[in-house]
Amino acid sequence: MKKILFLTTALVLVAGVAAAGPMAFGPRAGYVDAGDGGFFVGGHVKGLNITPEIALVPNVEIAFFDGLSLYSFAADANYSFVEADLNGFIPYAGGEIGMHMYKFDDMPAGFDDSYTKMGISILGGLEKSLDESKSLMFELKIGLSDYAPDMKFTVGLTFF
Structure with a gap:
């Protein structure tokens, strides 16, 4: 049931942006601290601008991590601040709500090797246009809830 909810949320986030009009997308990667430092890779989609200053970014x-993988679907x-x-x-600030699935390696028999929880974070960043494309x-994201990563530093590219 958790996996179905997890995948449905991801599909709704992406479908909502796809219906909004022209999209931009790109890769992202960086350092994440969720009690034990690790690295992450991923992607994002831009295209749902509520106003010229406010955007939703799934x-x-x-x-x-050592002995743990974390799968996150977030908006x-x-x-x-144009x-x-x-x-x-151009600086920006905001918040994030996400579903985070923690999957443990090498769990003993009889124990659940994963759990999925919602998390909330605040964020701030800088974006620079490299060219028209x-x-x-x-x-930088700071987790506010118990199940969001404590801190995350991200570097990403967006292609238009």
Whole structure:
């Protein structure tokens, strides 16, 4: 049941953005701390702008730790401070709600090797347009709930 809910949420997030119009997408990777430091890879989709400053950004990530994998499906709500140009970088801030599935390696027989929980984070970042077809982003997320990663530093590219 958890897997069906997990996959349905991911599908709804992506389908909602697909219906919104022109989309941009890209890879992301970085460092994640969820009690034990690790790295993650993933992707994001941009295209659902509520206003010129507010955008919803669905993303999917897989993090790798010692003895643990973390699969995350999330939606960020970002507010871009378009008037504050910092040498070509535009700052943004926002929040994230996501479903996080923790999968443990080598669990003894009789124990559940995974669990899925909702998590909430706050975030801030900088985005710079590299040219008319791509942009670079740096982002820091801080987990506010018990099941969101404590901290995440992300570097990503977006292709238009």
